[in-house]
Amino acid sequence: MNLNLLKDTFVRFVHTHGMDRHFRRFGADMFRSTPTPNEVPPSLAQHLLGMAKMDLPELFTQLHSHADGLTSAEADEIRERVGPNEVEHEKPLSWQAHLWQCYKNPFNLLLTMLAAVSYATEDMKATIVISSMVVLSTLMRFIQEARSNTAADKLKEMVSNTATVLRHDLAEDIAEEAKRYFDVTLHPKGAKRIELPIKKLVPGDIVQLSAGDMIPADLRLITAKDLFISQAAMTGESLPVEKFVHHRTLDTTSPLELDNLCFMGTNVVSGSATAIVLTTGNQTYFGALAERVTATDRGPTAFQLGVNKVSWLLIRFMMVMTPVVFFLNGFTKGDWLEAFLFGLSVAVGLTPEMLPMIVTSTLAKGAVVLSRQKVIVKRLDAIQNFGAMDVLCTDKTGTLTQDKIFLERHTDILGEQDDLVLEYAYLNSHYQTGLKNLLDVAVLEHAELQREMALASAYRKVDEIPFDFQRRRMSVVVSEREDHHELICKGAVEEIVSVCTHARHQGQVVPLTAELLQEIHETTSSLNSEGLRVVAVAAKDLPPTKEVYSVADESDLVLIGYIAFLDPPKESTRPALEALKKHGVTVKILTGDNQLVTAKICREVGLAVDGMLLGNDVENMSDADLAIAVDTTTVFAKLSPTHKERIVRVLHDKGHVVGFMGDGINDAPALRAADIGISVDTAVDIAKEAADIILLEKSLMVLEQGVLEGRKTFANMLKYIKMTASSNFGNVFSVLIASAFLPFLPMLPLHLLVQNLLYDISQIAIPFDNVDKEFLEKPQRWDPKEIGRFMIYFGPISSIFDVLTFALLWYVFGANNVDHQTLFQTGWFVEGLLSQTLIVHMIRTRKIPFFQSRASWPLIGMTSLVMAIGLFLPFSPMVHYFKLQALPMSYFPWLVMILLAYAVLTQMMKGWYARRYGWQ
Known part of the structure; x- marks a missing residue:
């Protein structure tokens, strides 16, 4: 690299940033990103570019404004025409629309249809059960999401809600009031400054800016004094950008790169300015981006796509199997009405009506857990997307x-650590006047500076040579002893080097030779390549002959070294x-x-x-x-x-x-x-609106908790689907076999509904179940093919033992004619309910249940309760209401053997299946 090219590199990459009005320019150009202008309508970009280039008198004329601002009447007239200065955010859903959104999914729609058919056939029990599932799942989702959105709305607060505006008619109004009430004659001159709500600003208003102000609209600068704007919300650049009254660099097609424009949504870091409002509301750059974002329809997430695929898989299976059962029973039994009611019961039994409720309650439980981690979940689906991410x-x-900017290094001219550089930098930052910028604060807060603080007290300040943009450096003159003064200068590397004739090298002051200059350039380039902001420090001793110093004294300096800054990792x-x-x-x-x-x-x-x-x-x-x-x-x-x-x-x-x-x-x-948008409570409003998750702490550690909770949520939903799909498939397979050979229905429609309801109740605690650690190690997502394959392999296992139960009841207990059909139906009702409930523990884990992996106590309790109810019903006073009968005690040893054999075969199938296909 030649020296001229290297000089250009330094000029471009190393600006002195800061020290109130003296040193704030460091890095402003170095880290400027270049957004493309086509992110907003080209007409808006051209409009802003055109206004940025206009002469001010012409601009005032176009905006019907004046140097001392608008009158209140003029502002009201313009506001009537252009509207308030408000960005149209994403409109919240009405409660009706939100409720519909929570309701509409394939299963809820199917269950509603089944409930309607049940009602039409006067089957009120089925109607009540199915309707309850739909209502509960919809309301749970609606209430949980409404609470989360309310909490998120409370976070949407603007940094500032007023702006300082000039109104030249108000000074005249005050003079009139003084004359009227106090008989005092005032001679108003110019405009009066007032605080005005941001939403009342209009194009043509003159606003005044100072440190800490939010930019209330898109502005063109009229005056600017050391004005630095943080554009991180718009461009992502980490350091503030200095703004000027005139655009200084080459022409650009991006308004964001213009030096004399400020944009709504950014804020003033330091300095002051007067500016004229160019555009307001949705006509601003911010507004155009926000409008573009909110106008974009959100596509379905991975979770929604997965649930829909699984839903349609089960629905298609039900729509194939139900007609087969209906026609088979109609032809073999001759009672088509009874066959229709039985087919309807099979359809209900095949449909996992608890799926919406299980999904919603599992997601809601995950949202509650994450809320304890200071995470607001706006959309419940985002919980599972966390796990699938x-x-x-x-x-x-x-x-x-x-x-936050920190002082990362203080080195000599060749990059070796040097405490003397830190001492000089501290004295310069300590004694420079005005507001301390980020880099000065970083120097003054450095952990190693206790001794420097004592050092500063040993010096007195003699004078200061302020910063200006041409020099890009500033100096302080201090005195420790009365026999000499010390001039300490820091600034952009290239500018400091240009006024140095010597350098401090290995403890000696040596002349700056071409070879040493090359090494200096290579060292600073190396620091820049590490992402450090580099500021050079130089000094020289002076005789104590004067108390006032000038730029001319910044010559023949000795280069001491560099201070380098970094925004360090958490x-x-x-x-x-x-x-x-x-x-x-x-x-x-x-x-x-x-x-x-x-x-x-x-x-x-x-x-x-x-x-x-x-x-x-x-x-x-x-x-x-x-x-x-x-x-x-x-x-x-x-x-x-x-x-x-x-x-x-x-x-x-x-x-x-x-x-x-x-x-x-x-x-x-x-x-x-x-699939999952994550923002923080300090984000801009539009980012919080677009997000699914809002963190109250900006930490990746919270995300890890979200990932784990999402995978637990997915695991428990998948358990329910696998259990229900395989169990229902097995039941229908058994019904087909029984319907083909039995002279009576293997189970009454009422039995199917009661069995299905009890089975569903046993799974209410699934959202609170434990999850094996192995399941949390990698992302999980819906795989309809896997669920379909699982259903085909594990469903027929229960049918094997159902057929054994049929044979037992037919041959051993004599339930082989219509007169003894109640005994047959009761025996299969109990065996079917117990095997269905047992499968909950078998399929919830790849491991051996109860020994290697135990369910949570709520799930153990619910399944035990349902099994007890199933055993009690045939002996209860309500036995005739449910059209059951007491079973002989000799039936139960057989039942125990059937259930044990079922558990053993299922566990063997799990091992074979996991080895061949894996265990999701």
Whole structure:
């Protein structure tokens, strides 16, 4: 690299940032990202670009404004025409629409149809049971989501709700009031400053800005004094950007890169300014992005797609089997009405009517658990998506890092640690006047500075040479002894080097030779490549002959070394990333910040950077090329909102379940595109609206808890579906066999409904069941083929023992004619209920139940209760109501042997099945 090129590199990459009005410019250009202008309507971008280039008198004329602001009447007239200064957020659903959304799924619709048919056939028991399942599941989801959304709405508070506005008619009004009431004559001049609600601002208003203010609309600067704006919410860049009255750099097609425009949704870090409002509300850059986000329909998530596929699998199975049972019984028994009612009962029995309720209660239980971890779950489906997530895309600033600048190193001119550099930097930061910027605060808060504080008290300040943008450096002159003064200068590396003639090298002051300059340039370039913000420190001794110093005194300096700054990683980041990796979640960084800084942070937190792409690379890639690149790329830097959204969509289209964590307006499109959008309570409103999950603490450790809870939730839902699908398939298979050979119905419709209801009650506690650790180790997702295969392999096992029970009742207990059909039906009712309930414990785990893996006490209690009810019913006073009869005691030893044999065969099948197909 030649010296001229190196100089250009330093000018571009190392700006002195800060020290009140003297030193705040460090890094403003270095980390500027370049969003593409097509993220908002091109007409808006062109409108803003045009207004940024206009002369101020022309701009005032176009906006019908004046240098001292609008009058109240003029503002009211404009507001009537353009509307209030409010961004139209995503409109909340009405309670009716929300209730419908909670209700509509294939199973609820099917159950409603079955309830209607049951009601039409005057089967009130079935009608009540089925309707209750639908109502309970819908209301549970509705109430839980309504509570979460209410909590999320409380977080949506703007940083500031007023702006300082000039009104030139108010000064005249005050003069009139003084004359009227006090007979005092005032001569008002200029405008009066007032605090006005942000929503009342209109184009043409003149606003005044100061540190801490939120930018209330899109503005064109009229005056600016050391104005630094944080644009992180718009662009993702970590350091504030300095703004000026005139655009200084080359022409650009992106309004965000203009130096003389400020945008709604950003905020003032330091400095002051006067500006004119260009656009308000949805016509702002922020508003256009927000409108684009909220106008985008949210596609179905992985969870919704999976549930729908499983639902239709079971529904198709029911629609095939029910007509077969109906026609078989109609032809063999001759009673078509009885066959229809029996077929309807089989349809109800085949339909896992508890599925909506089990899913909702399991998700709600997960939401309650996460709420204790300071996590608000806005959409219950997001719980399971947490567990299925295999790719997490996240921003860098504030997630991996602490979102705070720290002094990382203080080195000599060749990069070796040097405490003398720290002493000089401390004295410069301590004695410079005005508001301390982020870098000064980092120096002053450095952990090793107790002795420097004592050192500063030994000095007195003589003078200060303020910062200006041409020099990009500032100096203080201090005195420790009366026989000499010390001038300490710090600033941009290239500018400091340009006024140095010597350097401190290995404890000696040596001339700056060409060879040493080359080494200095290589050292600072190396620091920059590590993502550090570098500031040079120089000094010289002066005789105490004067008390006032000037820029001319900044010459013949001795280069002492450098101070380098970093936004360091959080302590919890490394263990959190390790935990996510252990659980099969790949983390990818999507940031608008600089690639060097991002790569440095990734190295520090132990995130292996397998590949890196910049926004320009993404822009130039086709979807096919990007689809290949996303799997092998860890870091995506200098991205625009569109780039982030596109990367998330490509990952999703490749079959990944994608989580995205972000907090700015630039993150909102990606939040909506992801299967699970994660934001924080300090995020901008539009990001919180687009998110499914809101964290009250911005920590990846919380995400690990969410992943585990999501997998527990999925495991328990999958247990229910596997149990119900296989058990129902076995029952229907048994019904088909019995219907073909028996002269009577193997079980009455009432028996099927009661058995199904008791079986469902036994599974109410499934959401609270324990989950084997092995199931939590990797992402889990719905696989309809797996469920269908499981049903086919495990369903017929129960049919084998049902047929044995038929044979036992027919041959041993003589229940082989219509007169003894009640004994047959009672015997199969008890065996079927006990085997169905036993299967809950057999299928809930790959391991041996009760010994290697034990269910939770609530589930043990519920299944034990249902089995006891099943055994008690044939002997209860209600036996005639249920059309059952007492069983002979000699039946029960046979029953025990059948159930034990059933458990043994099921356990053997589990082992074979897991070895061949795995155990999801």
